[in-house]
Amino acid sequence: MLPSPQAHLADAVLTVDLDAVAANWRYLRDLGRAAGRPVDCAAVLKADAYGLGAAPVAQRLFAEGCRHFFVAHADEGVAVRAVVPDAWICVLNGLPTGADADYVELGLVPALNDLGQVSTWRSAAQRYVQPLDAVVHLDTGMNRLGLTVDEAALLANDRMRLRGLRLALLMSHLVSAEKPADPINREQLDRFRTFVSRMPGAPASVANSSGIFLGGDFHFDLMRPGAALYGINPTPGATNPMRQVASLRARILQVRQIDAMTGVGYNHDWRSARPSRIAVIAVGYADGYLRALGNRGEVMIDNHLARVVGRVSMDLITVDVTDLPETVVRPGAFAELIGAHQTPDQVAEKAHTNGYEILTSLGARYHRAYIGAAS
Template identity: 55%
Template sequence: MPDPSAILTIDLDAIAANWRDLAARHPSGPVAAVVKANAYGLGAQPVTRRLLAEGARHVFVAEFDEALALRESVPRDVPLAVLHGLVAGAEAEAAAAGVVPVLNDLGALRRWSTHAAARGARLPAILQIDTGMNRLGLGRREVERLAQDPAPLAALDLRYVMTHFVASEEPANPLNREQVARFDRLRAMLPPAPTSVANSSGIFLGDVAASDLARPGAALYGINPTPDAPNPMRTVVTLEARILQIREIEAGESVGYNSTWVAARPSRIATVAAGYADGYLRSLSGRGAGLVGGRQVPLAGRVSMDLLTFDVTDAPEAAPGGFIRLLGPDLPPDAVAERAGTNAYEILTSLGARYRRQYRGVA
């Protein structure tokens, strides 16, 4: 196999350690593994297998197709839940696959209930109540209608009633307590069922968000769930891209498209095998940085589709065939995201398919 142009290393041991830490912080109930969006870009199959081996007993994805792709990796006694629920007509396939739909509206609830009745067996489900996000879930009026006619619930094995925080990363935001109070009022109208409240940041709210099941995603993958404090999670990714060429240029010469970067001194420019086609965001143009031998080197010029250019004048060890680090413990996704004007979620989920991926701690 030829040497790779770029290597993305995913540390499954670190992901597992993050899961254990989150579980310890949520003593009121178990902690799920949220592996939607290909485990936030890091590989749903290996991440799921490792977290199941670690002890996770609930798995969440966003889309039904994601659940089908994971079906063989998740034992049938482990709930495999689909946050977006099911499109009409997918009920039979979902039941056969043994997935647990999150029911977000009364129509979906009735379809799943009708299918369960036709099969003559109660089917598992999670019911979502919207408490302020105004995306998915039953609103107040729908909960009131369901409370008046709860018959559709009789055909279901209601595993959890859940909600989703709007601003749990802001512990002082009064909306957190307001949402929990709203959730408690609305679920009290329905038959009793276990609850699921906390996401990654919600776990750090303590008793405010205590429930029977927490659903962390971002924190598993090293994204800071407490943005106003040091990150309590381990960094789980390292990305290194190969230096293809070093050019020596004079002061006044420019680098890259449209001459947006001009050398203020004689400079050494390293051309690196990565670009926005690989998920290195174009918004990092003029803002990004890499690491050579522990020394930070600035991105010179614009991010292009397949190439990056770095000013390595002050990193004499940079040489063709070597690597520049683009992500890692010393350049975490949150820091890169701040430079790019986005969040770390986008940094991870944008990671491209051209990187050679290697995993540490495979289950």
């Protein structure tokens, strides 16, 4: 990652409200505890905490009381371990060939995605003469990672395959949790319950961000929110219950006056229908402002909305500011691309994607400012 410039030199600033992340985590945790059961709440930090910075997010959430963290890759786990040494960290992508010694030494817990990984991790426990935490991942319908139904049956019928391991968690992942009426949710729940019943004594987890809102049946012992922590709406079609976390502002570099029927940007994908003013703003697809937002995206300049015109280029976008007051559109002023006026979900709708991609695409060139960092 490139070094972050001093704030006064930055052409674009990504602000992350860690107070909002913490408030979102507490809100989700309390939803799980609403029925009076001892449900715990983890945090998913994969993809650098969905693009917002795994280290500061992990530190703040650990200070809030979060003790369970999930990452996708082992190197993500190493980075989290460096800032929260006492956390429990699970690597969702599992146990790579030849990596068992590293996982033991780094204190990482693999999600065991097939019986081969179960055997390898058991051998590591025997070799190191210590019980090792194990997470058994059951595929209940996603058809990605996880034990098949047949493998799960073999494991349930032969618990000796886990000898030497401490069964820390049984988990699965929901296919369609953001659509409560989809019957696959209940089908997966039933399959998971059957497996859990055959593995007595082990904590269980199936609820992702949207899964938490499917109700208490899905909460089990540990909930695993990711996107909701960072302000993405876990209940599409309804009011977002989460606090907004990220805001992105970029500097206006130049304001140009152009004639009618003048092309702007690569290939002149947009032409002015009238004499126009164009603001050139310091953000582009190299910063994660997606090319799909060309001729679709919008920015907010001093409470005035302006449309992106022409193609998004590597470092720049162009915005039609003809109808905005000249006093607010000037070189050096900032435009808001993500924030209170335009959430990641709303930006995603214009780009024909989802809020996950908007956040995880955010690039390394921004100056990053954190509100409420753990002391």
